[in-house]
Amino acid sequence: MFLPTYRILRQYNKQINSFRKKSVSSSNGSESPLDGIRIIDLTRIIAGPFCTMVLSDLGAEVIKVEQPNHGDPCRKWGPFINNTHESCYFISINRNKKSMCVDLKHPEGKNILLELARKSDVLIENYVPGKLDELHLGYKDFKKVAPHLIYCSVTGFGPKGPYRDRPGYDVIASSMGGLIHSTGALDGEPVKVGVAITDITTGLYAHGAIMAALFKRTRTGRGQKIDCNLLSTQLATLINLGSNYLNVGKESKRWGTAHESIVPYESFPTKDGYFTVGAGSDAQFTDFCKRINHPELSQNSKYSTNELRVRNRQELEPLLRSIMKMKSNEEWNKIFLGASFPYGPVNTLKAAFEDEHIKAINLVKTLDHPVAGKIKVVGPPVTYNEGGNYVKSPPPVLGQHTNEILTDLLNLGEDHIEDLRKRNIVQ
Known part of the structure; x- marks a missing residue:
């Protein structure tokens, strides 16, 4: 995978940081709600990255910690932009973040993360329960060095129960949680929703939980452990379907686009759609x-x-x-x-994005990416009249900010950083 070196990206990062500072005060001189909050993001794929993107839109500094030479797996999920290796999938859920590559299995890599935690407010991860504990990077390990840290785990099935050790994906949770059983044509086969909606709703639950924990910390000064999981989220979002079964024993069925309780x-x-x-x-x-x-x-x-x-x-x-x-x-x-x-x-994507209303509210934003050039993202759907959501920078290239974070936050010298690079502890 072609990547610009960190030296080439230094100037670009300075320009982006300058824009970040300007955008903070671009609405009536007001700061964003989470300005000054730093988040360590150890998540991959969708649920966790979607959560941290929402928090980054609100002003949090999100440091996405990735595996050297590999990074988030969805970096490799096409299609790709402008004949580069920059993935549309990755770009959709990783704006406003910084990318830092660290080998978490190496003792020095672990120490870098623990030191970073001392200067951060939140850590969010989506490893299988117990995996980070084996690496001595679990909640108890971080609590010793950073008792103020809010540690959020996003998993498939949670830390308890017989399924705790199973990997969890959106389609599995929506299968086991009753959503796919309830989706599809009348008397037809079960159908998966077009996007990973269970991942997205789990990310939103995690975002709300982190906001609540930050608010509580203003009173107690203490961090805490938060657990979010896909299967519990899926059952919670069944709303009336779940209530129908729990209270009157009514099983769900597939209705296509129709509603069982409202007609029409x-x-x-129609003639054309x-x-x-x-x-x-x-x-x-x-x-x-x-x-x-x-x-x-x-x-x-x-x-x-x-x-x-x-x-x-x-x-x-x-x-x-x-x-x-x-x-x-x-x-x-x-x-x-x-x-x-x-x-x-019922619009195609072309019709949806070209709708006069969507254009009028300026929901789609254009950004300058250091590799892919001009890219477009769907901006935050929530607005504030005093500060709030901002699309500040494009999704990062793998390892784009490693040098900046090691230098500016952890005060490591250039020789030390170069040595870590040569030994593949950082990238």
Whole structure:
């Protein structure tokens, strides 16, 4: 894998750091919520990196510690940008971070990490439970040298129970946690969600837990251990489906895009695609029927209430499909303009990113990457009126900031660092 040397990147890093400082005060002179917070990121793939990206958007300095010569495995997951080895996958969840390569199995590598912990606020890792304890880099080891440190573990199944030692991936947790069983066409095969949604929601739970622990530390001065896992997150996010089973023993089933409790609430085929409509109240259904030029449907005694529409869905839904099929998505968009009910086309990614609303809110950001050139990322979806979320720098090249961190934070001399490099302890 081609990588610029750390010497070539020094000037680039200085420019990025200068931009970081400017962006901090770019909104009414206010700082971001997590300015001054430093996070050691030992995570890979999605859940952990997504969590630390959210925290980095909020101002935290995130140091991504990677394995020399290899790095995060998703660096190798294509497609790649502009004929480089820079992965779209990696770029999607690693902006605003610094990359430092350290061999954690080497005693000197461990010491570097322990020293870094003394000057950091949070450590987040996603190793199988017990793996870092074997390396003497578990919570107890860090607590001895940095009792203020908040240590967050993100795993597949948590530190307890018969599955604790099993590796966990999104598709496994969503399989075992009931999501895939509930997703797919009516009477069809189970279907995986298009993105790793269980990883993402676990990362969001971890982000919230870390924020809460930081807030508690302002009162106690102490750090603590946090455990988040994919399977527990998946069950927690079943919401009404989980409640239905737990309280009345009702098993879930696949509904495609439809809703078992609301009719109409699904994607209907049109002349040129699919269009989604949801009528959550009887008044909304009446408005919908008027706009599709069939007001008699809302007056029909079989469909006058949502309870009746659900009961008679097998008769009503085919009628609505035949009506919606008569016009294009663009035509339905114009007909439904100003409607009381929610609606929208089923967009391709091209249509989604070219939507006038997405362009108007400037959600997509363009960054200068030191290797890949111009890259685009989806910015933070949350805004603050005083400070908050900023896309400050592109995802780092592997080992891009090793020298900076060893020099500026740990006060190591150039000769010492060069010796560590020659022995492959750092990169």
